[in-house]
Amino acid sequence: MSAVMITRKVRKWEKLPGKNTFCCDGRVMMARQKGVFYLTLFLIVGTCALFFAFECPYLAVHLSPAIPVFAALLFLFVMAMLLRTSFSDPGVLPRALPEEATFIEMEIEAANGNVPAGQRPPPRIRNVQINNQIVKLKYCYTCKIFRPPRASHCSICDNCVDRFDHHCPWVGNCVGKRNYRYFYLFTMSLSLLTIYIFTFDIVHVVMRSVDNGFLNTLKETPGTVLEVLVCFFTLWSVVGLTGFHTYLISLNQTTNEDIKGSWSGKNRVQNPYSHKNIIKNCCEVLCGPAYPSVLDRRGVMQEDSPVSATSAAPYSTSSSSSNPVPQTTKTTAPLIPNEHTPDDAKPSIAASAEKSPSPKEEHPPAPKVPPLASPETDAEASLTKDKTH
Numbered sequence: 001m002s003a004v005m006i007t008r009k010v011r012k013w014e015k016l017p018g019k020n021t022f023c024c025d026g027r028v029m030m031a032r033q034k035g036v037f038y039l040t041l042f043l044i045v046g047t048c049a050l051f052f053a054f055e056c057p058y059l060a061v062h063l064s065p066a067i068p069v070f071a072a073l074l075f076l077f078v079m080a081m082l083l084r085t086s087f088s089d090p091g092v093l094p095r096a097l098p099e100e101a102t103f104i105e106m107e108i109e110a111a112n113g114n115v116p117a118g119q120r121p122p123p124r125i126r127n128v129q130i131n132n133q134i135v136k137l138k139y140c141y142t143c144k145i146f147r148p149p150r151a152s153h154c155s156i157c158d159n160c161v162d163r164f165d166h167h168c169p170w171v172g173n174c175v176g177k178r179n180y181r182y183f184y185l186f187t188m189s190l191s192l193l194t195i196y197i198f199t200f201d202i203v204h205v206v207m208r209s210v211d212n213g214f215l216n217t218l219k220e221t222p223g224t225v226l227e228v229l230v231c232f233f234t235l236w237s238v239v240g241l242t243g244f245h246t247y248l249i250s251l252n253q254t255t256n257e258d259i260k261g262s263w264s265g266k267n268r269v270q271n272p273y274s275h276k277n278i279i280k281n282c283c284e285v286l287c288g289p290a291y292p293s294v295l296d297r298r299g300v301m302q303e304d305s306p307v308s309a310t311s312a313a314p315y316s317t318s319s320s321s322s323n324p325v326p327q328t329t330k331t332t333a334p335l336i337p338n339e340h341t342p343d344d345a346k347p348s349i350a351a352s353a354e355k356s357p358s359p360k361e362e363h364p365p366a367p368k369v370p371p372l373a374s375p376e377t378d379a380e381a382s383l384t385k386d387k388t389h
Contacts, residue, residue, distance in 0.1 A: 004306070005306055006306075007302055007303070008302070008303055009300050009301070009302055009303075010300070010301060010302075010303050011025065011026050011297070011298055011299070011300065011301075012026075012295070012296055012297060012298070012299040012300070012301050013025075013026035013029075013295075013297040013298065014026075015301065015303070016295065016297070017095055017158070017159075018092070018157055018158045018159040019031065019032050019156065019157050019158045019159075020032065020092075020157055020159070021034070022297065025298065026297035026298045027087075027297075027298070028087040029087065029088065029089050029173075029297065030086055030087060030172050030173050031156060031157050031167070031172055031173055031174070033156065033169060033172070034172040036169040036170055036172065037086060037169070037170065037171060037172030039170075040082070040170045040171065040172075041082075043230065043234070044075075044078060044079070044082070044190070044193075047197060047227055047230050047231065048071070048075045048193075048197070050223040050224075050226060050227050051071065051197050051200075051201070051227060052068060052071070052072075053223065054204075054221055054223040054224055054227075055200055055201060055204045055224060055227075056068035056071065058204060058207075058208070059200060059203070059204060062207060063203075067200060070196075071193075071196060071197070071200075074189065074192060074193045074196060075193060077189050078186065078189045078190050078193050081182050081183075081185045081186035081189055082171060082186050082190075084179065084182040084186075085171045085173060085175070085179045085182045085183045085186055086171045086172050086173050087173075088173070088178060088179045088182070089178055089179075089293040089295060089297070090161050090173060090174040090175060090176035090177070090178055090179045091161050091162035091163060091164075091174075091176035091177035091178040091179075091291070091293075092157075092159045092160070092161055092162075092174075092176075092293075092294075092295055093143065093145065093147070093148070093151060093159070093160040093161070093162055093294065094294060094295060095142075095143040095144060095145065095160075096143065096144040096145045100144070101144035104144060104145075104146075105144075108124055108139075124138070124139030124146075125137065125138060125139070126139075126146050128149065130149060130272045130273070131272040131273075132272075133269070133270070133272040135149050135272060137149065140153050140160050142158065142160075143159075143160045145160065147160055148162055150162070150163045150164070150254060150257070150273070151163065151164055152164035152256055154167050154174050156174075157174055159174070161174050161176040161177070162176055162177040162178075163176050163177035163180070163254060164176050164254065164256050165180055165183075165254045165255045165256060166254075166255040166256060168183065171183065171186070175255075177291055178290075178291055178293065180285065181285065181286050183245075184242075184245050184246075184249065184285075184286070187238060187241050187242045187245060188242050190238050190242075191235075191238045191239045191242045194231050194234055194235050194238055194239075195235065195239075197227060197231055198227075198228065198231035198232065198235060201224050201227050201228050201231065202228070204221070204224060205217055205218070205221070205224060205228075208220070208221070249281060249282050249285045249286065250278045250281055250282060251271065251274055251281060252271065252273050252274045252275065252281040252284060252285060253271060253273075253274070257271075
């Protein structure tokens with residue numbers, strides 16, 4: 001069975017390595033493990049739906065109609081920041097091409113020399129200077145690149161991420177250079193929304209308890225009780241997470257660097273990225289320029305895919321029926337120029353005739369036999385002889 005190579009155009013996101021999921025023709029990029037992300041959506045949407053259904057009608061009449069309006073605006077902002085964090089490229093670095101990887105390997109081997117058998121090769125590290133301080137760039141054996149400063153390889157997404165902070169299952173994506181500010185705004189706005197709902201749940205229960213009693217109020221508003229429980233257990237984790245990242249932003253530090261103790265370990269190496277000023281650090285992290293993606297997910301590339309002869313048969317049949325191609329048979333006999341042959345082709349034909357022996361020349365020539373005389377020829381010969389006599 002023969003195969004036919006067909007060239008087709010594909011998007012680059014279809015051929016990107018790593019463990020990511022792409023939707024909307026490469027516009028949406030997430031991790032493959034999205035179960036906890038759906039739980040996050042369910043908790044936020046479900047809690048807000050209960051609040052708008054049970055508390056907002058009562059509070060809008062007895063307190064102020066601005067309460068549900070502000071809650072709706074805060075809810076929309078939380079959802080926008082969550083989707084922006086979850087559906088964006090966190091700063092994935094492209095892997096080296098085979099030619100680039102081979103060149104880097106040759107450079108490393110030339111720099112390290114031949115390592116004796118039984119000994120471990122030296123670590124693949126390059127040193128760069130940042131703010132008068134030496135920073136080590138580590139080599140990624142998966143991506144075949146020297147990672148930039150503050151980059152790290154995510155084992156869940158199987159990608160190197162620039163300014164890698166951590167992989168957050170609650171948002172279903174890595175948190176890195178391109179989506180960290182949106183992640184921080186999401187945690188901060190979610191903290192405000194949780195506090196807002198929890199506070200007005202308590203106000204709603206207190207106001208109803210004045211008229212109906214505490215137990216009767218709990219029986220009449222079971223949704224409020226569920227909201228209070230969800231907000232109570234969510235409040236500590238979300239507010240604590242927001243406070244922790246506020247601390248990291250004030251130091252211009254990432255979660256990965258804090259866990260590893262990169263700038264607070266035994267070496268007591270100072271953070272070269274810190275401006276020694278809380279306001280400057282916050283402005284750089286939250287108000288810095290928006291970096292474009294280096295993946296070019298929606299770019300177009302050509303791919304050669306083999307197709308079997310059986311699958312290509314319908315296309316060949318239809319093309320042959322519409323545009324018939326004359327079949328030619330190949331013979332070994334030399335070509336003989338005729339009157340329809342172009343003049344510039346006759347020398348080449350003659351040369352090929354001389355090079356290729358004729359089938360007749362392969363056998364010895366047959367002996368010549370004189371032709372038999374016909375009756376008419378004999379009669380003419382006898383008449384001529386009589387006239388001469």
